Amino acid sequence: MAAARSVRVPTGSPGMLRFFYGPMDCGKSTLALQINHNHARQGRHGLLLTKLDRAGSARISSRVGLDAPAFEVGADTDLHEVVGAEWRAGRRVDYLICDEAQFYTCEQIEQAADLADRAGVDVYAFGLATDFRSELFPGTKRLFELADELIRLQVEVLCWCGRPGQQNARVVKGEVTRTGDQILVADTDAADVHYQVLCRRHYRDGDLGPAVPTAGQLSLA
Ligand SMILES: Nc1ncnc2c1ncn2[C@@H]1O[C@H](COP(=O)(O)OP(=O)(O)O)[C@@H](O)[C@H]1O
Numbered sequence: 001m002a003a004a005r006s007v008r009v010p011t012g013s014p015g016m017l018r019f020f021y022g023p024m025d026c027g028k029s030t031l032a033l034q035i036n037h038n039h040a041r042q043g044r045h046g047l048l049l050t051k052l053d054r055a056g057s058a059r060i061s062s063r064v065g066l067d068a069p070a071f072e073v074g075a076d077t078d079l080h081e082v083v084g085a086e087w088r089a090g091r092r093v094d095y096l097i098c099d100e101a102q103f104y105t106c107e108q109i110e111q112a113a114d115l116a117d118r119a120g121v122d123v124y125a126f127g128l129a130t131d132f133r134s135e136l137f138p139g140t141k142r143l144f145e146l147a148d149e150l151i152r153l154q155v156e157v158l159c160w161c162g163r164p165g166q167q168n169a170r171v172v173k174g175e176v177t178r179t180g181d182q183i184l185v186a187d188t189d190a191a192d193v194h195y196q197v198l199c200r201r202h203y204r205d206g207d208l209g210p211a212v213p214t215a216g217q218l219s220l221a
């Protein structure tokens, strides 16, 4: 269960563990960077963490264009150690911004909860609820179980039919696929392998909608 070990006893009140979730493209990374900006400009000291961002290692990147360096969480990273290293360097850690939190291990989510409870660190986690098979990621499941607050992002990502989409379909060579590794880093832009957000009905039907006309077809119309 929760590993209490190397975390310092807090002097103040416990921190909060908040999980912001939604499908791909709903603005999670944008919000992560906005929250960091607002806290930092009030003099709070935070750490940005991510795992397997599309833009490459050790970055939080948003499609709006915001982008910032971040600590890359690996399979064996201990979040206690990451925060402990800051303390040893004489720096406060008031909060953590944890992007792509669906990829964190359950143990890393426990560590984040420990840091909130025992060291008063506020943890802001951002991630997907479900994978391309519409099943919870393990890290997400643990966040749903442990978080003080669960916040579903309100920016709607629309299915091609116009309904709000919550399902992340994996599209391989133009077809929805339901087999393969849970982790496959890719974008929502058209490519041999990409993701498309669909409403439940069209996700379950595997219906990607009418083909989007190419620029050439549009100019002939
Ligand atoms: N050119 C643009 N103008 C305005 N908003 C944009 C533009 N490009 C992307 N966005 C916004 O950015 C959102 C994606 O943000 P991002 O933080 O990358 O999402 P997530 O981390 O959830 O995948 C889109 O849903 C859209 O609202």
Ligand SMILES: Cc1cn([C@H]2C[C@H](O)[C@@H](COP(=O)(O)O)O2)c(=O)[nH]c1=O
Binding pocket: 023, 024, 025, 028, 029, 052, 053, 054, 127, 128, 130, 131, 132, 133, 168, 169, 182, 183, 184, 185, 186, 187, 195
């Ligand atoms: C559904 C699903 C997604 N992924 C990957 C694809 C992207 O690299 C990230 C999500 O990024 P975003 O910031 O939310 O747009 O997750 C995956 O590996 N497996 C999946 O099933």
